[in-house]
Amino acid sequence: AQTVTQSQPEMSVQEAETVTLSCTYDTSESDYYLFWYKQPPSRQMILVIRQEAYKQQNATENRFSVNFQKAAKSFSLKISDSQLGDAAMYFCAYRSANSGNTPLVFGKGTRLSVIA
């Protein structure tokens, strides 16, 4: 079974600075998707960024980018120019590409605080 590990329960960053959240995963599959989700105090899950395992190029979405290291099974999230609104729980998630309806497997999350 696949597992996702987030080793940083909490992180903090100064406003306008850059922070990197770590995520590692374990799988025997070669084709899969990786995601970062944000859960603000409202508890609505919001997709931040996704990465297809077959793509070597790291995904970017505005201030959010990932460092995807397939061989190391690492998928870190970098948030640049941090804003107060970035404060939230961040979950790394894995989904197998072998079936269209497999559930997401989540890490335990990292709580990010942004200091003004």
Added chain:
Amino acid sequence: GAVVSQHPSWVICKSGTSVKIECRSLDFQATTMFWYRQFPKQSLMLMATSNEGSKATYEQGVEKDKFLINHASLTLSTLTVTSAHPEDSSFYICSARDSGRVEGYTFGSGTRLTVV
């Protein structure tokens, strides 16, 4: 984009009563929906996978008779917590995937259940 509407957003019920939570996909057909449970400051725990027109698949340790799942149409899945007890108090989130999109699943806004 894909939207999943979840109701109610919060509910308080007495011990021994049943509570129904609904999730509707508003602009796509969801052949599969996933139900998660989230305890405070913890990650999302998959409870069951709901498939339209068939029985749900429950994760190990989840009581089928307590958490009844019905997925009678391509746009509606319901979770009924039967004979609720205080330990059932939690945050419940549904999620569905629009098969026409590569992105990860869309989540409902969640239901906070408090059993008194």
